[in-house]
Amino acid sequence: xxxxxxxxxxxxxxxxxxxxxxxxxxxxxxxxxxxxxxxxxxxxxxxxxxxxxxxxxxxxxxxxxxxxxxxxxxxxxxxxxxxxxxxxxxxxxxxxxxxxxxxxxxxxxxxxxx
Amino acid sequence: xxxxxxxxxxxxxxxxxxxxxxxxxxxxxxxxxxxxxxxxxxxxxxxxxxxxxxxxxxxxxxxxxxxxxxxxxxxxxxxxxxxxxxxxxxxxxxxxxxxxxxxxxxxxxxx
Numbered sequence: 001x002x003x004x005x006x007x008x009x010x011x012x013x014x015x016x017x018x019x020x021x022x023x024x025x026x027x028x029x030x031x032x033x034x035x036x037x038x039x040x041x042x043x044x045x046x047x048x049x050x051x052x053x054x055x056x057x058x059x060x061x062x063x064x065x066x067x068x069x070x071x072x073x074x075x076x077x078x079x080x081x082x083x084x085x086x087x088x089x090x091x092x093x094x095x096x097x098x099x100x101x102x103x104x105x106x107x108x109x110x111x112x113x114x
Numbered sequence: 115x116x117x118x119x120x121x122x123x124x125x126x127x128x129x130x131x132x133x134x135x136x137x138x139x140x141x142x143x144x145x146x147x148x149x150x151x152x153x154x155x156x157x158x159x160x161x162x163x164x165x166x167x168x169x170x171x172x173x174x175x176x177x178x179x180x181x182x183x184x185x186x187x188x189x190x191x192x193x194x195x196x197x198x199x200x201x202x203x204x205x206x207x208x209x210x211x212x213x214x215x216x217x218x219x220x221x222x223x224x225x
Contacts, residue, residue, distance in 0.1 A: 034214070041123075043216040044204070089158065099146050099165050101173070102214060106157035 002026055002094050006105035013080045013112050020076040021108040023090030027071035034102060035064055035075055036089040044089060047075075080112045116141035120205045120217030127224055133178075133192040135220050137205030140186065145207040147188040148214075149180055153201040164188060200224045 005024045013019045025033060032051045036044040048057045053068040061078045077084055087109045091102035117140045127133060139145050149161040160173045162180035170180050177196050181189045188205060205217040 041218070043118075043218050046214065049213070091158075099163070099208075100171065101148050101150075101160040101163045103160070104150075104158040 002092055002103040004090060004092055004103050004105040006088075006090055006108050008108060009106065010109040011111070013077075013110065015080060015082060015112055015114050017080055018076065018078045019080055019110070020074050021088065021110075023073045023075070023105055025071050025073075025090075025092045027069060029094075030068045030071070031093050031095065033066055033073050034091045035073070036091065038087045038089055038107070039085075047088075075108075077110075080110075082112045082114055085110055085112045116207075116209075116215065118205060118207055118215055118217045120220060122220060123218065124221045125223070127195050127222065129197055129224055130194045133190070133195050133199070133222070135190040135203055135205075135222075137188045137190075137217055138186055139188075139207045142186070142207070142209050144185060145209050147182060148206040148208075149188065149190050150204040150206065151201045152204070153198075158204065162190070195224045197224050 007022050032049055034049050035047040037047050038044040047059060048064045050057060050066040055066045057064050063076045064073055066073045075088055087107040089104050089107045091104040093102055120137045147164045150158045151161050152158050163171050164182040167182055167185055177199055178190060178192050200223050203220045203222060206214050208214045
């Protein structure tokens with residue numbers, strides 16, 4: 001079983017400010033790193049799937065970086081808006097095919113204050 | 115397009131009662147199917163996964179079971195619910211190595 005950890009557990013950010021949070025995972029036997037955005041009472045929404053060391057992906061104001069050698073990924077949100085309030089989850093598969101599912105971190109609960 | 119249906123959205127059940135949660139996928143064939151649970155204060159935990167009809171793998175010992183009677187149907191069951199079975203249950207599917215799509219979840223409260 002993988003050990004995927006996220007920090008901080010929760011984060012209050014002022015609207016308009018930028019923020020970032022961390023996901024750490026075992027650097028050995030790495031296959032992929034997923035980021036999801038999860039709003040209450042909705043399905044987790046896939047943000048990024050990252051596989052290559054040094055990879056950087058962007059979706060609007062949200063971006064993510066990946067360091068597989070040291071086992072961490074950062075998620076950045078630029079110019080936070082109230083609609084960014086959600087729990088952000090990272091996850092990693094324990095096998096290359098991913099058929100046996102993902103191991104999730106506990107998430108970072110982000111609250112954007114107007 | 116592919117969709118995933120999960121029901122009910124909320125459920126309140128007494129201790130000792132049975133449970134059946136259903137998940138169906140549309141618009142794809144032979145998906146990998148998953149049941150996850152988020153208990154209070156914990157992260158999403160994989161309960162079961164299935165790579166084909168009748169094939170079920172369990173990740174953790176528990177009071178629950180899963181079945182896949184049809185290619186696009188995944189059912190989570192319990193004969194007698196415990197208080198510790200309370201949580202948020204999510205069904206998910208994947209068809210390629212690294213793409214997962216989740217249902218909208220079921221909030222189960224055992225009283």
